[in-house]
Amino acid sequence: MAKQSKTTHDESPPKRKGDLNLADHERGKKFKGDYTDALNAVQERLWQLQVAHIVHKRAAIIVLEGWDAAGKGGIIKRLTSNWDPRFFEVVPIAAPSAAEKARHFLWRFWQHLPAHGHIYIADRSWYGRVLVERVEGYASEPEWQRGYGEINAFEAQQAAIGTTIVKLFVHITQETQDREFAERLDDPWKQWKTGAEDYRNRARRGDYLVAIDEMLARTSTELAPWQIIDGNNRKAARIAALIAIADALEARVPMTPPTLDPDFEGMARAALAKP
16 A cells, blocks of 8 residues: 655645635535526537537646546436446546556556547546555655646646646545445446445545545645535536536637628528529
8 A cells, every 4th residue: 555644845836716615515515406407508508519619629628536426427318318438438537457557657547548529538547647546555655746747737638729628526425425336336236336346435535535634635636626525415516516517618719609600601591592
């Protein structure tokens, strides 16, 4: 296991943006209003945002990190429900292969970076270097300490070429997580979603809290800020996450549709005109 210590770092941590205290996101307040109406509204907005990325040839990366059973999959399902599948990719991150281990830890993520007009959704991400790899000892302390700067540089490179980066951490309490784990155990159609690794991670919650706090402190930058989503109420968390994503995307892409070519329009309307 990598030693959990407060190490003095040579570089200053990047400027933090917003409220990044996990304890402030544990209330689990119920969603106020009509959930279905709110979901339909934000999904319509997200559909327009995907179209804007396509027609204006913009790229975006959406990173979802969070605790096991925090609801990341449910957020992604509702995020993409109205999207054209040709222009987005969901990449779930598992343990690296032998070929990936033989290269720099960021190598495998470069393979999925979005082209112009595309959106890349990371269901867990390169932050594994400073989370699970740190806590479980898969990376040495020099490796994961170096990872903060490498990640910040990696994200800065993407931002420099115009890629929007949205990063959400979905936070739940131990009580909420245990309730979700119990539900998975009791439902035969959900048992496939849980395993021994969930409980190994659960036993190391204290170590993960230390790692998460440092990750938020050292990798929330002006170009790629973290936002924490209170995941303790599923419906409220989904709406909050989708709105946060929509706001971040809309701030970086033109929301005006392109002008229709007049020659094409004339041809098309003539073809569709009734005899």
